[in-house]
Amino acid sequence: MADQIPLSMTVNGQTRRGLGEARLTLADFLREQAHCTGVHLGCEHGVCGSCTVLMDGEAVRSCLLFAVQADGAGITTVEGLAPDDETLHPVQEAFRDCHGLQCGFCTPGFVVSVAAFLEANPDPSDEEIRHGISGNLCRCTGYQGIVAATRQAAAVMKGSGQS
Amino acid sequence: MSQTAAAARYVGQSVKRLEDPRLVTGHGRYVDDIVLPGMLHAAFGRSDLARATITRLDTSAAEALDGVHAVYTGADLNSYNDSLRASLHPPESPAPPANMLADGDVRFVGDPYVMVVAQSRYIAEDALDLVEVEFEPLDPVVDYETAAESDHHVHPELGGNLAHDLPVPNPATDEAFANAAYTITETWHQHRQTNVPMETRGIVASWQPHAGVMEVWASTQSPHELQLVGARVLGIGEHKMVVHFGDVGGGFGQKMFLGREDMAVLVVAKLLGSPVKWIEDRRENLLASNHARIEQMTVKMAVGEDGSFLAADLDQLEDDGAYPLGGPATPGAMATMLYPGPYRMGPVSWRARTVYTNTCGRGAYRGPWQMESVAREQMIDRVAREIGMDPLELRRRNVLTPDDLPYQVSTGLLYETTISPKQTLEQAAEMIGYDEFRAEQAQAREEGRYLGLGMALYIEPTSMGMGPLGTESAMLRVEVDGHVNVFMGTGSHGQSLETTMAQLVADELGVRPEDVTLHQGHGSGYGFGTGGSRSAVIAGSAARAAASGVREKVVAIAAHLMEASADDLEVGDGVISVKGTPAASMTMAQVAATAYQNSDALPPGTEAGLEHTARYKAPPTTHSNACHICTCELDPGTGKITLLRYVVSEDCGVLINPMVVDGQIAGGVVQGIGGVLYEHAVYDASGNPLASTFLDYLVPTAAEVPELECGHVVVPSDTPGGHKGTGEGGAIGAPPAVFNAVADALAPFGAYPNRQPLDPNAVLSLIASASDE
Numbered sequence: 001m002a003d004q005i006p007l008s009m010t011v012n013g014q015t016r017r018g019l020g021e022a023r024l025t026l027a028d029f030l031r032e033q034a035h036c037t038g039v040h041l042g043c044e045h046g047v048c049g050s051c052t053v054l055m056d057g058e059a060v061r062s063c064l065l066f067a068v069q070a071d072g073a074g075i076t077t078v079e080g081l082a083p084d085d086e087t088l089h090p091v092q093e094a095f096r097d098c099h100g101l102q103c104g105f106c107t108p109g110f111v112v113s114v115a116a117f118l119e120a121n122p123d124p125s126d127e128e129i130r131h132g133i134s135g136n137l138c139r140c141t142g143y144q145g146i147v148a149a150t151r152q153a154a155a156v157m158k159g160s161g162q163s
Numbered sequence: 164m165s166q167t168a169a170a171a172r173y174v175g176q177s178v179k180r181l182e183d184p185r186l187v188t189g190h191g192r193y194v195d196d197i198v199l200p201g202m203l204h205a206a207f208g209r210s211d212l213a214r215a216t217i218t219r220l221d222t223s224a225a226e227a228l229d230g231v232h233a234v235y236t237g238a239d240l241n242s243y244n245d246s247l248r249a250s251l252h253p254p255e256s257p258a259p260p261a262n263m264l265a266d267g268d269v270r271f272v273g274d275p276y277v278m279v280v281a282q283s284r285y286i287a288e289d290a291l292d293l294v295e296v297e298f299e300p301l302d303p304v305v306d307y308e309t310a311a312e313s314d315h316h317v318h319p320e321l322g323g324n325l326a327h328d329l330p331v332p333n334p335a336t337d338e339a340f341a342n343a344a345y346t347i348t349e350t351w352h353q354h355r356q357t358n359v360p361m362e363t364r365g366i367v368a369s370w371q372p373h374a375g376v377m378e379v380w381a382s383t384q385s386p387h388e389l390q391l392v393g394a395r396v397l398g399i400g401e402h403k404m405v406v407h408f409g410d411v412g413g414g415f416g417q418k419m420f421l422g423r424e425d426m427a428v429l430v431v432a433k434l435l436g437s438p439v440k441w442i443e444d445r446r447e448n449l450l451a452s453n454h455a456r457i458e459q460m461t462v463k464m465a466v467g468e469d470g471s472f473l474a475a476d477l478d479q480l481e482d483d484g485a486y487p488l489g490g491p492a493t494p495g496a497m498a499t500m501l502y503p504g505p506y507r508m509g510p511v512s513w514r515a516r517t518v519y520t521n522t523c524g525r526g527a528y529r530g531p532w533q534m535e536s537v538a539r540e541q542m543i544d545r546v547a548r549e550i551g552m553d554p555l556e557l558r559r560r561n562v563l564t565p566d567d568l569p570y571q572v573s574t575g576l577l578y579e580t581t582i583s584p585k586q587t588l589e590q591a592a593e594m595i596g597y598d599e600f601r602a603e604q605a606q607a608r609e610e611g612r613y614l615g616l617g618m619a620l621y622i623e624p625t626s627m628g629m630g631p632l633g634t635e636s637a638m639l640r641v642e643v644d645g646h647v648n649v650f651m652g653t654g655s656h657g658q659s660l661e662t663t664m665a666q667l668v669a670d671e672l673g674v675r676p677e678d679v680t681l682h683q684g685h686g687s688g689y690g691f692g693t694g695g696s697r698s699a700v701i702a703g704s705a706a707r708a709a710a711s712g713v714r715e716k717v718v719a720i721a722a723h724l725m726e727a728s729a730d731d732l733e734v735g736d737g738v739i740s741v742k743g744t745p746a747a748s749m750t751m752a753q754v755a756a757t758a759y760q761n762s763d764a765l766p767p768g769t770e771a772g773l774e775h776t777a778r779y780k781a782p783p784t785t786h787s788n789a790c791h792i793c794t795c796e797l798d799p800g801t802g803k804i805t806l807l808r809y810v811v812s813e814d815c816g817v818l819i820n821p822m823v824v825d826g827q828i829a830g831g832v833v834q835g836i837g838g839v840l841y842e843h844a845v846y847d848a849s850g851n852p853l854a855s856t857f858l859d860y861l862v863p864t865a866a867e868v869p870e871l872e873c874g875h876v877v878v879p880s881d882t883p884g885g886h887k888g889t890g891e892g893g894a895i896g897a898p899p900a901v902f903n904a905v906a907d908a909l910a911p912f913g914a915y916p917n918r919q920p921l922d923p924n925a926v927l928s929l930i931a932s933a934s935d936e
Contacts, residue, residue: 023285037196038189040412042361043445047857050361078189092187096179099822102830103657104186105362105412111187134866137857139361139413140657142829142893143865 009073011036012080020067026060027051029067030077038078038108042137049136050109052116053077059116078108081115090160091115091153100149102140110136114150122158126151172735173666173676174884177822180662181677191410194365195442197380202367203232205428205441206287208277208294209451210269213303213521213850214315217267217296222277225290230282233435234290235427237266237276243396243430249420250391250631252490257326259318259486259519263427269298270317270485271521272852273451278427280439303521303850307457307482310518317485317519326483326491326517331499333512333573336465339474343465347549351538352918353456353898355482355844356837358528359862360656362412363443364452366425368432377429378405384418384654385692386684389425396426397433408684411656415834415894416527417453418656419694420489449860450852453526454844457482458495460538462502465509466546470557472506477513479534485519488526497532500574504539505584505622505788506561510573521850527694529831529894530623540619540899544906545915554903555588555597558620562588576784578622579881583814584788586876588620590812591790594874600794608911613797614807615910617903619896622788625888626700628781635702636688639668639709640774641717643759645737645752647672647679649709652690653702654683657830658890659823660698664706666819667884671710672717673734674751688776696787696888699819704779704883712775720754723766785880787887789813791832791896793869797908799930802923804840804905806867812874813892817885824889825873831893832871837863838894839901843920909933 004019011034018033027044030036030053039062042050046064053062054076081089091114094100101107110133117124117132124132129150130143138146185191222234241262252258265276277294281287304313310324317324340346366381377397383389386406394404411418424441432439443452458481465473479495495515502511517525530536547554563570563578564585570578595616604614627633638650649668653660665679672679690702714734721739722729725747733742740748755773757764762771793809811828818824841861845853854860879885898919905921906914914933916925 021285031195032198036189037193038191040193040362041195042363042412043857045445045856045858048361048445078187082188088184088187095187096183099177099180099826101183101186102659102826103361103413104182104191104410105193105360107186108189130865134864137361137862137864139359139415139834139862140830141826142831142833142871143868144829144871145826147865147870 005068007067007071009070009075011075012077022066022068024067025063026065026067026070027062030062030075036077036079040105040108042106047137048106049113050106052109052112052136054112054116059113078111081111089115090156094149094153094156098145098149098152100141100145106136106138110138110146114153118154118157122154124154171670173669174817174819176820178662178666178676178820180659181665182659182661186410193362193410193412194367194380194382197367199367199369199438202438202440203280203282203435204284204287205278205280205431205439206284206291207275207424208291209447210265210272210274210276212269212298212300213272213305214301215269215298216301217269217276218299219295219297220277221295224293224295225279228286228290228293230286231279231290232437233280235264235278235431237262237264240264240427240430241266249489250388257321258490260320263423263430271523272850273447273523274485275424278431280431280435305520305522305846305848305850307480307518307520310520311516317521324519326519328516329496330514331512333510335510336474336476336512339509340465343473344468345466345550346463347466347546348461348463349542349545349917350459350461351541352459353534353537354919355454355457356528356842357449357452357454357844358415358417360413360415360417363445363448364418364422365442366428367438367440368429369438370433370436372436375399376403376405377433379429380407380409381425382411382418384411384414384656384694386654387652387689388419388692389421392421393429397429406684408654411654414656415529416531416694417488419527419692422452422488423486445857446855449844449855451523453488454484454523455525455528455531456838457525458534460498460534462538462542464542464546466550470550470552470560472508472561474509475502475511477502477511479513479515481517482520482522482525483517484522484524486524488524491517494532498534500576501532501535501624502539503572503574504536505563505620507563507567508573522846529834530891533895533898536619536621536895537899541902544903548910554618555592558588562620578786581816581878581880582622582786582788583876583878584620584622587788587790587812587814590874590876591618591792591810594810594812594872595792595794595808613799613908613911615795615797615904615906615908616792617900617905617907618790618792619899619903620790621895622786623696623888623892623895624784625696625787626781626785627695627697628783632691632695632697634778634780635690635705636776636778637702637705637709638688638776639713641713641751641755643755645750645755647674648682649679649706650682650687651702651706652687652692653698654692656693658693658698658827659820660693663699663819663823664703667703667706668710671707672714674737678737688778696890696892699886700785700882700888701779701781703819703886705777707883708777708779709775712777713773716773717751717754719766720757720769721749724757724764725749782882785882785887787813787815787889787892789892789896791900793900793904795904795908797905797926802926804921804926806836806869808872809869810872810874811896812876813889814876814878814887815889816880816887817877818875819886827890828873828893829871831891832897833863833868834894835897836868836901839898839919839921841867841920841922
């Protein structure tokens with residue numbers, strides 16, 4: 001079997017160490033060695049966005065990165081956004097309020113993407129929202145609730161100075 | 164409904180979903196999240212040729228790779244194939260050979276011919292590269308229009324490519340055509356699309372020797388279909404087949420039935436004695452799960468001078484592919500039978516055929532027979548254009564009104580009095596501002612801009628009450644602390660049943676929705692699962708009945724304990740109180756504790772415990788209806804279509820959760836938009852699929868879809884809650900509405916589209932060929 005490379009990264013604030021072949025994807029490392037099963041694989045070719053995570057604050061597709069490329073990096077997955085077990089992040093709250101999800105499979109990627117998008121653009125127009133989330137695919141909602149949720153989250157985060 | 168039923172407190176409210184906290188935080192549990200000790204991973208080797216003989220297959224190098232546990236070919240697995248059929252599919256009806264793996268020859272690109280089971284998915288895929296295989300290519304059958312006449316047979320065992328041919332002549336149409344002012348004919352084509360659930364298919368199977376138990380986790384819409392068919396394939400009893408139901412990432416029909424791969428995993432898990440996981444990748448999902456909508460209908464309509472529809476003659480042809488998912492079915496027969504839709508149509512004659520081709524098998528996709536609405540609504544716009552009448556006016560002249568109901572359709576359907584096509588037509592026309600748009604459109608054309616409006620009106624048979632589809636059950640138990648567990652045969656995969664069923668139970672039993680947990684899969688009673696727009700009516704009625712049964716007992720016990728009359732009690736939010744005297748009350752928890760732990764205190768003759776099971780049998784059909792209208796702008800320079808507005812007026816009876824209903828409609832509408840404008844699972848003439856990634860198979864994004872406006876007409880159905888099914892409707896109404904809008908925008912060019920997709924190339928070539936004439 002191929003050589004196992006030691007890996008270490010900070011995932012949702014905790015140091016996670018593991019071993020993997022050079023070809024191990026970041027998505028598979030996060031799912032299988034860091035227990036972040038909220039990282040979902042919808043296409044494994046970088047289009048659907050379900051596997052989106054933040055790497056040192058930037059939204060990336062974890063299916064298109066090898067785990068070794070993230071060695072030493074700080075990773076935030078959807079599991080790392082809510083402040084505690086009883087409270088949702090404003091983006092998560094907005095997705096719930098606005099019915100921005102049905103089956104929930106694409107949702108982690110959308111939530112992470114929208115959080116990053118609002119970080120970069122705290123006061124987006126509707127057109128900017130639609131463009132900003134067009135890198136993620138959802139097959140259930142027709143995007144109606146997702147656009148509305150992004151609007152709500154923008155307003156809430158702006159109001160609370162979170163963004 | 165019991166006499167003491169509470170007033171609707173939660174039904175009708177947009178209650179926030181109980182599913183969401185876990186799903187928005189990444190704590191859902193989908194099949195790929197299941198990890199078992201010693202679990203192995205399966206991968207399938209698939210044909211790159213549409214039709215070929217396997218001349219050599221050597222798996223020795225693959226077997227020798229470190230980490231590989233086993234390699235299987237058709238010869239190893241296909242002896243289990245006697246039982247490989249869906250429970251909707253009668254055993255005596257003709258079907259392709261029911262093999263899990265191709266054996267001797269391959270019949271479409273994606274046909275699995277070898278299966279590797281290894282320590283990891285990475286190693287399993289490495290091993291597939293080491294499988295040595297040689298093929299002798301054969302001429303494939305790709306074009307379904309000529310498949311029936313081809314000398315090449317997709318399934319040599321069947322002796323031909325015609326799967327079904329159902330002619331239903333009706334001599335009464337002859338007279339109508341003879342007397343018609345207009346006879347108009349067109350062939351309407353849909354094109355190959357696929358469901359694309361964001362979670363692909365997947366299954367984990369774990370065999371327990373000596374116990375004889377197969378334990379399964381799967382991405383399924385129908386845990387009981389998996390239990391029933393899986394047990395049959397394995398030769399075990401259903402009591403030994405344990406199907407766990409977790410979160411399921413969409414299906415749209417694709418996960419109603421077991422695929423060949425699912426069955427292979429079940430068999431292999433038993434042969435190996437180790438748990439086996441298979442997670443389909445996206446390429447497999449796009450090429451080898453199921454395709455749909457590969458069909459055409461030739462429609463001949465007889466129309467009177469005043470625009471009245473006098474008769475129709477229909478000829479439907481559909482591509483079943485090689486291995487239709489769930490077995491060969493006859494949606495074409497449904498499509499033709501349903502063609503009259505919401506109109507007085509006169510006599511109808513029809514013929515419906517399906518053929519096999521060397522392509523991915525057909526499967527159910529949200530509104531599997533929506534060709535009836537596609538062909539009819541596109542035909543009505545064509546008729547309007549031919550006879551020079553406004554398409555809304557033509558529909559108004561023919562639409563069924565409340566005075567027409569109940570209505571016996573010439574094709575055998577019976578519409579109940581609770582449909583409302585006329586009302587939804589008028590509501591949608593008002594929402595879009597029909598006359599104002601026509602004025603704006605005329606003005607725009609003077610300015611060289613091309614706007615279009617399309618509408619589609621339909622009636623959908625939902626919640627069908629026959630055969631395996633006919634019933635659902637609910638086993639409801641109030642636990643000792645007063646919280647409620649309800650076990651149901653559904654398979655919610657986005658439909659929000661954990662919330663909507665809890666709303667129904669909450670009102671009927673008198674608790675809060677958050678006090679109710681829905682359990683699906685293992686432990687529930689038989690049901691066909693979630694699909695066919697059936698859960699609200701059929702499962703919902705079972706949930707109501709189960710809750711009602713428990714409520715009667717709760718009230719009887721509370722009356723006894725409080726020394727009050729049962730008639731004087733009311734129940735709400737987990738508190739049983741004397742009407743008008745809220746201080747005199749006790750909690751559900753107190754009643755439950757008495758029922759289980761102090762049963763000597765129960766009224767004499769009362770059985771201990773607080774549980775009830777109910778099974779609901781649905782009427783043959785509960786029809787819902789809707790009208791979709793959308794507007795678009797066509798750019799004649801690029802051929803690009805931009806949707807401007809999209810309105811839906813629908814009647815799904817009593818809404819359990821309006822937010823959820825609007826969400827179901829929106830999802831279906833956008834699938835319809837994608838189907839007409841973007842998505843195409845296209846093959847070349849050699850049977851090579853050209854859309855194997857999301858860069859080629861274009862699912863709509865947020866940037867392509869307009870804001871949806873929903874209106875509701877509420878005519879309660881005669882079923883217990885007054886609901887009607889609504890899951891599929893969006894995907895039924897949207898394709899013809901979008902198509903008609905584009906056709907309307909193309910009308911000034913003299914172009915007559917009759918096929919999809921209407922992508923920019925198609926639009927430009929329609930304009931070009933019209934101007935050549």
